[in-house]
Amino acid sequence: MDKRDRATIFRDRVRQAMQTAGLTRSALARAGGVNRSTISQLLDEGAARLPNANLAAECATALGVSADWLLGLTDRPERPGDIVAASMEMARAARAVSDDQLLAWHREASGYKIRHVPATLPDMLKTREVLRWEYAPFLGKTPDQAIGAMEDRIAWMRSGGSDYEIALPLHELEALARGEGYYAGLDADVRRRQLDWLARQADELYPSLRLFLFDAHRIFSAPVxxxxxxxxxxxxGSFYLAFRESSRIRALSEHFDLLIRSAAIDARDIAAHVKELAERV
Structure with missing residues (x-):
């Protein structure tokens, strides 16, 4: 780029950022450690001057933008750290189905397809007994609040707010049926009723809810x-890593596509499979 063109971009963008930040030329000069006349020479119409690297960085810092943007090297005014912070965040995860952050994301995405790999069973498909068994030891939200949140989510699904695709590893339901691993100590009658409930919901809510089972020996997934x-x-566990940058969301979607393509039990066959597991309990 010609120096005069870059100087014009610099001048226009500094003026724009000064207006946004409410900074005067004098204030910008103080922040940059130079006198006001230096700033005036850079900003006056027809000037073809560019700042040195140090002054460009100081101006960018004072204005809350990136030096690259001021110099026309990028069209994004955010500083690199701000771009990263905006594209990824860490949010604390409450140990409850009525987690306010999760519900906020669900509301924001209302009308879009929601694709989910849960940590255990899908919270929205757990019975009252299982929710009470799971959440009773934790402080904060009570089991009754968790149950109410689950029932609200089911009602929302029935209303057609969002379509859900859920992928579970085969061993999760096997462990539930046998009362092993995470489900050790859970009464057999409770486990049987949970499987019966899951089968009914998978049948009644299809196709707005599509539940797939994948073989974790062939493909692995973290909760996502x-x-x-x-x-x-x-x-x-204690936190969510949340991404809003499109390429990262696309990568997670492609991972979920792979889980669906590799599913050992398809959504159309899930109810019969779960009923068979319930009969074994």
Missing amino acids: TVFGPLIGVIYI
Whole structure:
């Protein structure tokens, strides 16, 4: 780019940023450690001057923008750190189905397809007994609040707010049926009723709810949720990692596509499979 063209871009963008930030030429000069006349020479019409690297950086810092943007090297005014912060966030995960952050993401993505790999069973498909068994030991939200949130989500699904695709590893339901691993100590009658409930919901809510089972020996997935094209969330345990940058959301969607293509049990066959598991309990 010709120096005069770059100087014009610099002058226009500094003026724009000064107006946004409410900074005068004198204030910008003080922030840059130069006198006011230096700033005036850079900003006066017809001037073809460019600042040195140090002054460009100081001006960018004072104005809350990137030096690259001031110099016309990028069309994004955010500083690199701000871009990263905007594209990814860490949010604390409450140990409850009525987690306010999760519900906020669900509301934001209303009308979009929501694709979900849960950490255990999908919260929205758990019975009252299982929710009470799971959440009773934790402080904060009570089991009754968790149950109410689950029932609200089911009602929302029935109303057609969002379509859901849920992918579960085969061993999750096998462990539930046998009362092993995470479900050790859960009464057999409770487990049987949970499987019966899951089978009924999978049947009644199809196709707005599509549940797939994948073989974790062939393909692995961490708990992840893709809220349409808006947000991709990975669940760590105490925190969520939430991504809003389109390429990262697309990568998580492609991962979910792979889970669906590799499914051992298709959504159309899930109810019969779960009923068979319930009969074994």
